[in-house]
Amino acid sequence: MEQQKKQVPLVESRLRHNILEMPAEIRQASGIVIYGRRIKSLVFTTDLAIIKNCDADAVFAVYPFTPQQSISDAIIKASYIPVFCGVGGGTTQGLRTVSLAKDVESQGAMGVVLNAPINNMNLLAVAKSVDIPVVITVVDEKTDIGARLEAGASILNVAAAAQTPQLVRSIREKFPEVPIIATGGNRPDTITATIEAGANAITYTPPSPQEMFKTMMAKYREL
Numbered sequence: 001m002e003q004q005k006k007q008v009p010l011v012e013s014r015l016r017h018n019i020l021e022m023p024a025e026i027r028q029a030s031g032i033v034i035y036g037r038r039i040k041s042l043v044f045t046t047d048l049a050i051i052k053n054c055d056a057d058a059v060f061a062v063y064p065f066t067p068q069q070s071i072s073d074a075i076i077k078a079s080y081i082p083v084f085c086g087v088g089g090g091t092t093q094g095l096r097t098v099s100l101a102k103d104v105e106s107q108g109a110m111g112v113v114l115n116a117p118i119n120n121m122n123l124l125a126v127a128k129s130v131d132i133p134v135v136i137t138v139v140d141e142k143t144d145i146g147a148r149l150e151a152g153a154s155i156l157n158v159a160a161a162a163q164t165p166q167l168v169r170s171i172r173e174k175f176p177e178v179p180i181i182a183t184g185g186n187r188p189d190t191i192t193a194t195i196e197a198g199a200n201a202i203t204y205t206p207p208s209p210q211e212m213f214k215t216m217m218a219k220y221r222e223l
Contacts, residue, residue, distance in 0.1 A: 020054040020212070023184075025191040026202045031057075032155065032179045034110060034133060037082065042181065044203045046071065048078045060181075060203045062086035062113050072104045082110035084135060089115030093122055098129045105130045113137065113157060120151040127152025135181065138167065145171055149178065158182040158199070165190070165197040172198030 022041040031038040043056035046063050061075050061083055072085045085107075087100035101112045111133040114123060118136070127134045133154035138145070140160060148156070156178055160167040168182050182199035184191035191202055 016053070018053075020050055020206055022054070022056050022204055023186075023188060023191055025188045025195070026184070026204065028192065029195045029202060030200050032181070032200045034082075039082070040201050042084065042201060042203045044183075044205045046075060047206075047209065048075065049209060050206055051075065051079050051081075054206065056081060056204070057201075058082040058084060058110065060084050060113070062115075066092050067100050069100070069103045069107075072100075072109065073107050076104070076107045076109055083108075084111040084113050085109045086113045086115070087126070089118035089122070089137070093118060095125075097122060098125050101126045101130045101134075105132050111135050111155070116143070120147055123148065123151040123153060127154075138171070141167060141170060145175055145178070149175070155179040155181060157203070159203075165193045168194060168199050169197040 026041045029040045031040040039057045041056045042058045042060040043050065043054050044060045045051060046061050051059055058081055059075065059079050061072065063086065067087050076083050085104040087104060088097040097114065097118070104112060109132060112126065112130060113135040114126065114137065116137045116139045123134070123136060134152055135155045135157045136148050136153040137157045137159055145156070156171065158164055158168050158171065158180055164182050168180055171178065171180065180199050181201045181203060182194050184194045184202040184204060186205065194202060
């Protein structure tokens with residue numbers, strides 16, 4: 001007799017039922033197990049309202065400003081899911097990235113994220129200063145992946161826009177075991193293509209609160 005597929009119980013509150021759901025295609029990914037927790041989907045945002053109302057496995061808190069301890073502290077305290085914090089690597093380099101990495105580790109971050117321009121010596125200094133995964137961003141095929149791994153990178157974050165699936169596939173052929181997080185875009189086909197290329201986890205950029213409000217306001221106007 002075939003075993004019947006078990007139905008997953010669904011528990012909701014009276015008010016908090018309208019959450020941002022990650023694309024179902026991300027569930028195809030293998031995930032990356034960190035400290036016993038499997039991470040498949042990472043919501044790419046610093047918006048606390050979205051962080052508190054989504055079903056992502058983790059938060060990818062990287063933003064286009066100089067990293068600040070007060071920002072990472074607020075996000076980690078407000079989030080009920082693990083947070084990967086950006087600690088520089090572009091404009092912010094050197095000892096400050098080491099200091100920021102140590103700070104976010106003490107605040108409770110699951111991992112630190114470094115931008116692509118950081119040099120290997122700086123990457124090594126960060127990796128030796130913390131006991132949480134160090135995620136290095138990869139934006140093109142010119143990156144020496146082997147050197148990045150030797151310098152202490154634990155996970156690759158592939159962000160090559162439309163070329164992401166191709167870059168993931170190229171890396172996976174040379175480094176079959178390396179954990180890869182990658183941007184999957186906002187379409188089911190691009191997410192699936194990125195996973196099939198070899199990504200273990202996907203970062204998902206959610207719509208803005210303003211965009212989500214449009215749908216809600218349209219419903220309100222119909223009442």
